[in-house]
Amino acid sequence: MALYKSNNKNEPGENTRAIHHGKSFAEGTGCVMPPIFQTSTFEHGNIEGFDYTRSGNPNFKILEKVLISLEGCKYGTVFSSGVSAITAIAASLTNQDVILCEENLYGCTIRLFEKIFKNYGLEIISIDFTKTSNIDKISELKPSMIWLESPTNPLLKIIDIKSICGKAKQDNIPVVVDNTFSTCLLQRPLDLGATISLLSTTKYINGHSDALGGAVLTNDKNWQDRMIFSQKSLGLQPSPFDCWLITRGVKTLKLRLKQQVKNASEIADFLALNPLIDSVRYPFRSDHPQFHLAKDQMKAGGAMITANIKGDLEQTFLFCKNLKYFTMAESLGGIESLICHPSTMTHASISSNRKAKLGIGDNLIRFSIGCEDFVDLKDDIQQSLNQLL
Ligand SMILES: Cc1ncc(COP(=O)(O)O)c(C=O)c1O
Structure with a gap:
């Protein structure tokens, strides 16, 4: 299977990048695997700048670094589940914003939008994005955000990410692609023009059905700032142990x-x-x-x-x-x-x-x-x- 190669010839391959997670925040110990930083809080004024695990922890940083490197993007934030990652993004919108969704999404994404966020004033419109005429509706509807999965869960519809992002760009509409089914090794939404690539790391990234997690990857500093804000203000952070397990899982x-x-x-x-x-x-x-x-x-x-x-x-x-x-x-x-x-x-x-x-x-x-x-x-x-x- 030919997987993605880095655009940068000097960059190590995907196996190497997944295995060598870099800084362990335990310099001087020689540990090969990073420790689990099972701490809720950190001494004020520490060199690494940690303060409280709801807003950051070394195990989050280690996992984020690997995911950023594999995705080939600038920023990444980890969450306690895929649904938390979805919540972090949707909660960044405001009353009367419209999310234009592919009609076939993971059931709990639809439930979250329809049964929770609708109550806070978000409007949800669902269309079949496999129809070209519906892609043309983007400029007419001018939504605040477009939400896609490809392949979709469970019907495995393939959505034309590049065409949709091209249309969305004309009106500066952010596009979120839930890339859980493919991961960045099979499909690169950000290279296809998406603003955000979202993962339930519970699935392929961890790969061993023993931890829950989510991640939001982007090249957009503004969206990254919103994700950090959502993580700490909504309490969507993962546990250090789950990050440690997922960091171990992603190596393979x-x-x-x-x-x-x-x-x-x-x-x-x-x-x-x-x-x-x-x-x-x-x-x-x-x-x-x-x-x-x-x-x-x-x-x-x-x-x-x-x-x-x-x-x-x-x-x-x-x-x-x-x-x-x-x-x-x-x-x-x-x-x-x-x-x-x-x-x-x-x-x-x-x-x-x-x-x-x-x-x-x-x-x-x-x-x-x-x-x-x-x-x-x-x-x-x-x-x-x-x-x-
Ligand atoms: C496509 C997709 N996105 C998001 C999620 C939610 O992930 P989690 O179960 O980690 O909250 C799932 C879960 O099955 C999924 O299939």
């Missing part, structure tokens, strides 16, 4: 992704041939509706697959439950494979009408492909499908 991001992407592309092809599967969506399969855009925008197709089973809700659940190596669970991006039923899990908070309109039906399943051996995953899927016969 590229290695993990290589195996996951390889597995996923083979599993997608295998599923597509199976008579009990109605349809499969994987960005780098030629039958994906935005295949050419995906090839253009992404370095690889990622490790998420969405499929429709030929069956009803009961059979779909049976399939999920009978899998041995895929745990039926929320979340994604870990080394262990997971299966999810979006309609009743990640997108349970979305109204039935909206789910029906989007195409999140009873027989839709979402695979997060892990690092296991392909043959074991394939055989597991086959044995579970066989039980539906």
Whole structure:
């Protein structure tokens, strides 16, 4: 898998940058791994300028430095979860501001916007950004912010980030791209013109399903200042221990992704041939509706697959439950494979009408492909499908 190379020839490669996190804030000890700075407060006037962990901690700084380096950007702020990172951005807007969203977003992003921020006066408009005519609506609607995911959760729609950012730039509209499904190793939203690249570091960045985190990456100093302000004033900071775990997890991001992407592309092809599967969506399969855009925008197709089973809700659940190596669970991006039923899990908070309109039906399943051996995953899927016969 050819991943991003640095624009700077003198810069070390991605594995090196992920592994060598730099300053450990423990100079003189020779420690190879940084300590966990499990402290709520710091002595006034210390050289590094820390004061209270809600507004900064060495473990935050270490993780931010790695993420900034991998993303190839100027600024980064870490948060306690992906949802905290989303909150930090949305809370920077004011009463009557309008967020123009891609209609298919992670369920809890929609819930946060519709059920919380709407109450504080934000207006939310959702459109299908795969339609070119809707991209043209940006200049007409002139929103305060545009919010995208690509690939989207769970339908894996590919959104044309470059075209949307180009339009948005004409009116100085900031564009946020939730890059959780790809990470900066597969897709670089900031290079495509986005103002902010957002990550739930809970997923691929950490990769071991044992910590929660979020990050906001940007080249815009003004947005960086807002993120630091949100972190401390809303109490959205992560724990030092979670940052330490994520700093350890990210060291193997590229290695993990290589195996996951390889597995996923083979599993997608295998599923597509199976008579009990109605349809499969994987960005780098030629039958994906935005295949050419995906090839253009992404370095690889990622490790998420969405499929429709030929069956009803009961059979779909049976399939999920009978899998041995895929745990039926929320979340994604870990080394262990997971299966999810979006309609009743990640997108349970979305109204039935909206789910029906989007195409999140009873027989839709979402695979997060892990690092296991392909043959074991394939055989597991086959044995579970066989039980539906
Ligand atoms: C695309 C996307 N963004 C954000 C989040 C939220 O992340 P977290 O669970 O770390 O709050 C998720 C969680 O599944 C997600 O899939």
